[in-house]
Amino acid sequence: MKVEPLYQALKKSQEAKGAYFNKDKDLVFELLDALILNKDRYGYMACPCRLACGDREKDKDIICPCVYREPDMKEFGACFCGLYVSEAVNNNQAQAEYVPERRPPEKLF
Amino acid sequence: MAENNKLYALSTCSHCKSTKKLLNECNVEYDYVQVDDLEGEERKAILEDIKAINPRCSFPTVKINDTVIVGFKEKEIKKALGVEDES
Numbered sequence: 001m002k003v004e005p006l007y008q009a010l011k012k013s014q015e016a017k018g019a020y021f022n023k024d025k026d027l028v029f030e031l032l033d034a035l036i037l038n039k040d041r042y043g044y045m046a047c048p049c050r051l052a053c054g055d056r057e058k059d060k061d062i063i064c065p066c067v068y069r070e071p072d073m074k075e076f077g078a079c080f081c082g083l084y085v086s087e088a089v090n091n092n093q094a095q096a097e098y099v100p101e102r103r104p105p106e107k108l109f
Numbered sequence: 110m111a112e113n114n115k116l117y118a119l120s121t122c123s124h125c126k127s128t129k130k131l132l133n134e135c136n137v138e139y140d141y142v143q144v145d146d147l148e149g150e151e152r153k154a155i156l157e158d159i160k161a162i163n164p165r166c167s168f169p170t171v172k173i174n175d176t177v178i179v180g181f182k183e184k185e186i187k188k189a190l191g192v193e194d195e196s
Contacts, residue, residue, distance in 0.1 A: 027123055034121035048121035049168065051144055051156075081123060098180060101167035108156065108166050 001039065003032050019065065019073065020090035022082055031083045035064055049081040050101075053109035061107060068102045114139035117159050117170040120146065124181040125169040131183060132171075135192050144168070 007028070011021060021028045034048035046052035047062040061067045069079040077089040078096035088094035116132060118125035120143050132139055144155055156166060162177045163170045171178040173189035187193075 030126075031121075031123055034123075037121060049119065049124060050122075051119060051166075051168065098182070100180070101165045103165075103167075105160065105164060105166045 001036050003029060003036060006032055006036065014065065014084065017065075018087050019069065019079075019084040020087060022078070022085055023090075024082075027082060031081055047081060050103065051108060055109070058107070058109055062103065066103075072099050072102060113172075113174045115142065115170075115172040116140070117142050117144055117155070117168060119144060119168045122168050127181045127183075128169040128171060128186070131181075131186060135187070135190055137173075137190055 007021075010032075014020070031048055035045040038044070038046045038048060038052065042052055042054050042056075042059070044056055044059070045064045046059050047064050047066050050062045050066075052059045052062065056063075065084065066079070069084060072079050073084065073086040076097045076099045077094050078085045078099055080099050080101065082096070082099070085096055086094065089096045114132075114137055116125075116128060116139050118129060118141065129141065142155060144152065144159075147155055159170050160166050162172060163179050165179065167179060169179075169181060171186060173186065176185075176189040178185045178189060
């Protein structure tokens with residue numbers, strides 16, 4: 001999988017959901033490369049900032065976009081990795097804050 | 110001393126990379142553990158070590174002497190290292 005088409009596809013599909021790519025393009029492409037790497041090694045795009053166990057069912061909450069993205073964008077203006085920011089942050093009406101880990105530790109294998 | 114400083118990280122994580130870069134810029138000796146490269150019992154043992162100092166077991170987890178810093182918190186890391194923060 002190539003990174004540029006992934007960028008274009010996700011930009012379109014995720015912006016429709018109110019999730020915007022971080023304006024730091026180097027960060028975005030670094031994370032998209034990491035998602036492609038995870039797709040290669042696990043078979044799915046596990047969050048690059050979390051430890052995947054390789055079992056799709058156990059990792060389903062951290063398959064990007066993870067289930068924590070929405071509450072994290074709402075509370076902190078960004079997702080855990082910083083790949084996505086909220087519309088307010090994208091429009092410079094708010095600043096993204098440090099995002100603590102929301103995933104319960106018992107989900108880690 | 111290196112054995113007192115540890116960085117638990119993932120190869121793919123942006124915050125981990127930033128933390129590694131910062132520690133390298135500060136010329137700190139540290140043990141670097143890339144947890145996603147570990148498997149089986151080895152991974153299990155390391156996760157227990159991390160949970161002991163960071164119950165959320167998130168990445169990066171940094172240990173500078175007796176100070177544990179979770180996440181890429183530049184100021185806190187520099188403070189723990191006793192490095193002047195110019196930012």
